[in-house]
Amino acid sequence: MSEQVRDNIIECENLVKIYKTKDIEVLALQGLELTVERGELMAIIGNSGSGKSTFLNMIGGLDRPSAGRLIVDGKDLFKLSEKELVDYKRNTVGFVWQNNARNLLPYLTAWQNVQMPMLFGKMQSAGDGKMVLSQNRKTRALQLLELVGMSHRKNSKLNMLSGGEQQRIAIALALANNPRLLLADEPTGSVDLSTASYILDVFRELNRELGTTIVIVTHDRMLARKVERVVAIRDGKTASEFVVKRNLADVASLADDESTQDEFAVLDRAGRLQIPRDMLDRIGVSGNKVRLEYQDGRVVLSAPPADDEQEEAK
Ligand SMILES: Nc1ncnc2c1ncn2[C@@H]1O[C@H](COP(=O)(O)OP(=O)(O)OP(=O)(O)O)[C@@H](O)[C@H]1O
């Protein structure tokens, strides 16, 4: 495997994903660049259709990228065989979805649910088809339930728990095989604001206690403020990055609407920059030209004068 990754758990360069269907091709990722350090807790935001889930699915090994470079935990996802990919999905990454029905079995208890992935691992290795769990696995499942604050409901069937509680079980389940990387796609999409806040706190605690790298996709900028770094994706490309300035321990409440992050536009390797349409509109750029000037240590963008525009249009 590649030795190139040292402190970075995710290295993604110029990643492209094209979905081909019978009559259309969708360019879902258009040269996305992102590096995530081991132990980071970060969020990805972006409008609907910007490519967030596509990107998460690529990192999670659920779908193959079309072009570019993607190294996760030292593994080149372009080069993994099908068998290696199964192993990768089982041991390197854990997934939490918006809709926890995707992970959880409603007729089993919380405790049984969390044991499922470990049981599967055992069956694979023992090959005897027996669903017998070692005490060790039961204990570990209980510890995970404690981590997400749900051990008191360990014997409750899933359908007896609220949506937020089920989501906490889903997080414990995603951690069952001790993944280095936890991926969460809109994990708070179906719960109310205070539950969402609680779930975000669970992620922060897991990140601190276990050192698991966590990447959360969310629509919600307010929730995104609770993490160290936020990357915004626009049209399948990394557009800008926000870095939190204050100590995370000071986060008082989600309703706090004060801006606490600096926003930086992301330059790709070729020095290209994506400028939001609304900013171009505000400076009156309608065509595909923008004036670029160096002034007193700043680079200033402005609309070309009407003459220039005609000149350039020739
Ligand atoms: N399996 C697929 N086949 C074809 N096109 C797809 C497929 N999955 C996603 N797309 C397209 O790729 C683009 C990116 O979709 P994606 O699901 O990654 O967006 P998203 O940022 O997660 O959006 P949302 O916030 O709505 O979940 C969209 O234009 C979408 O229609």
Ligand SMILES: [Mg+2]
């Ligand atoms: Mg999505």
